[in-house]
Amino acid sequence: MASDEGFSDFFYPAADGLKLHARIYGEANTVGWPVICLPGLTRNARDFHELALHLSSKVDIPRKVIAFDYRGRGQSDYDPDIGHYNVGVEAGDVLAGMAALGVEQAAFVGTSRGGLIIHVLGALKPTVLKAIVLNDIGPVIEAEGLAHIRSYLDRAPKPKMFAEAADAQRRVHGVDFPALTDIDWARMVRAICRETEAGWVPDFDPALADTLAGIDFGKPLPDLWPQFDGLATVPLLAIRGANSKLLSVATFEEMGRRHPRMESATVEGQGHAPFLETGDLPGKIAAFLDRAEREVISK
Template sequence: MSNDDGFSDFFYAASDGLKLHARIYGETNTDGWPVACLPGLTRNARDFHEFALYLSSKAKRPRKVIAFDYRGRGQSDYDPDITHYNVGVEAGDVLAGLSELGIEEAAFIGTSRGGLIIHVLGALKPAVLKAIVLNDIGPVIEAQGLAQIRAYLDRAPKPKTFAEAVDAQRRVHGASFPALTDADWARMVSAICRDTDAGLVPDFDPALVDTLADVDFSKPLPDLWPQFDALAAAPMLAIRGDNSKLLSAATLEAMGKRHPGMEAITVEGQGHAPFLETGNLPQEIADFLDRAEDKSK
């Protein structure tokens, strides 16, 4: 189903029959690798709207962009079995969507959880990964950062109006994101909330919060260095928010040493995770994809 907002809605069935959704931007673009955008834990395809518009219509080499709603997020169905809310199942869902679209290889952009899914894709189907952009995520997740995410989800504000929602997000995250403008905060709320008769609500299955219940934040979280090392064949750009509590500067440096040729960007005035549509990031990411594709020819 097409609309006038620069994208079309794509619905498909997961392997277990659940109805899933993605947005497709630049559907007729064929010059260059398509780009798959994978959002964070509770986020959805709308996070990438402005960025996807740039890549699909304003970049020097406009690309087809597919932005996914994982199961339980956005316009995808909620899963009655919350154990299916895991990166392995979600990686399979992404591959199912790409297969339905006839896409055998793509560049992947993963924000937070989306980057973890990319690590899984490297094990499941490495040939699908032509280039990788990791947005504020790496093989070592700082427990402090994940604990902050769970604490926020546990006591997430329940605003009744859009203005209250914007104020709430600024109160909670403003110290980590001094670079954001009023328009940025408003765009964030539009992406993460949906309007209901009861007011604005987060656009994800509340049961997602329960998937973090058993994590022991007093102990180091398991790392993914073997999975990260398996991504060495794909050109990589790693982005870190200067105020991030989830991806440390030390981990970013170690990633560069283990992945020769990895490019890195630190985004000033932003935390976890940087807004990809802000500043020069759209052009820098587009240029990275162009360089990676040109070198592969």
């Protein structure tokens, strides 16, 4: 049963027995493709709350929306083996969650790491993908952007008060996100942090930072062009933050040249990764999903 906040909590076991969590919005909605939302490296299902409410209750064709917490994030169990914090295992966890919910196919929205997981799903089980929204992620990750993420994780602040937490996020990310308002920063803190006796702390396993420790940012990172090319038959909306350090303009443009069904949107005043609940993004995403589904039906 949905809570007063518009969603219900769903728990399911991973293949190795770890208890994992997802939020379900619009559980009774059966018309239209369901939408699966996959967050970034250290983010969680709360990242998609406003977008999920929009897609599940504020559009002409409300959809069921499922937002996942990967292992080690949000309400999912932490994994004692940090080697399992990788996109391959996490893609398997998403498939396990879909199976537990009886969802065979869906449209996918992937922010950052979530987009990488979509690339893996396209290789593992391409039939699950009906449409794709990639939020500031592509087959090439810029080392500068990933180094910035690692640097932030290594020195993440531990504020005592909520206002301090919002100010801390603004200090770190404000240069790349001049378009955000005080309300946006406050919403960000509530999405990525949890309140404890020690203050507002990031809502993920601290060991996640260790998974980036061995990366040599002086060398080019492996790309996923073959996996991206494998998505060529799936309708795609690619979103890029104009100030992104992770997804370059060159990669963004090359994605458009390679993918015959790609639509694109650049979000001014935001970096990595754009807040999908801001501006006209909810409407753009909803309209894209509607177009993609109508195209399939009309064939």
